[in-house]
């Protein structure tokens with residue numbers, strides 16, 4: 656049995672920052688994540704994509720933000736159970752919770768912070784008969800390392816920000832980038848749409864709209880695909896086909912924990928992001944309340960307030976006086992000032 660003060664489900668940016676805020680209050684954390692690495696969406700979906708709205712960082716790559724969050728929390732020595740999904744929760748007579756993973760690992764804590772983001776996320780896949788045959792053999796639903804596409808012929812499909820941003824990014828890396836979208840209009844940022852059109856004029860992006868990829872060809876791996884544009888079949892050589900149709904979010908087993916759920920997210924009290932079950936909090940993308948914004952900085956704020964309530968539950972009657980880290984130091988909080 657792994658025992659801790661705050662058991663965090665989800666090691667995305669929200670879960671990782673919770674470690675730091677809890678550490679300032681001398682509370683220990685342990686994180687469970689279904690993915691084999693920490694970072695949540697930042698490391699799984701867009702590690703090499705820049706983020707522009709983290710306070711104090713005019714630009715930071717999502718992968719670097721993850722590294723920095725891990726570095727910031729390291730001093731408080733969090734524990735990790737990675738590659739395991741939190742499946743069941745049980746409340747013990749002493750008020751603490753036991754969370755068991757799909758691999759049978761048990762964790763006990765008085766406080767559970769669900770920072771599960773979109774849950775176990777699954778990419779939306781296009782309806783192409785033999786697509787499963789080419790998965791990881793030319794068909795990818797996420798771009799983890801753009802270098803993989805250097806000198807390759809890449810076809811991206813989709814009309815949102817990911818499809819636009821990656822087409823722009825890969826235009827300088829791949830031998831050939833083709834962007835296929837079933838409408839002439841894109842859902843993504845206007846800026847990105849303009850940039851794609853500019854790159855099309857420069858011959859750096861082959862833009863095919865309104866059109867759809869309907870068939871994949873190749874023996875062992877992807878070699879070509881068929882695009883249908885206004886009834887015409889276009890056969891195009893391709894090393895990679897990357898459909899970026901978004902994610903279909905699934906809360907997974909957490910949906911059966913007796914929590915109040917609305918639109919696939921956990922309802923919380925905005926006082927401290929506690930759920931309808933006292934002692935269980937939901938922070939970051941996984942929660943919902945009036946005015947909710949699914950942004951990293953909102954997850955950071957929610958984690959901070961949540962930790963204050965967790966402290967009061969764990970230390971009933973004990974007064975906590977907020978001190979700035981500039982005054983009290985950071986490592987001083989757990990007695991290990993370097």
Ligand code: FAD
Nearest residue numbers: 665667668669688689695696740741771772939940950951
């Ligand atoms: P997540 O990052 O989703 O992490 C949740 C983690 O919980 C996951 O690792 C998941 O595996 C794990 N998990 C879920 N259920 C379980 C379970 N039962 N057991 C174990 N583990 C579980 N936000 C910004 O603020 N600025 C941006 O510029 C920005 N750009 C984005 C670009 C893209 C392409 C995408 C997809 C998102 C972007 N976002 C951006 C949104 C941002 O990534 C999210 O708001 C943020 O990742 C939420 O963090 P989180 O920790 O709450 O959840």
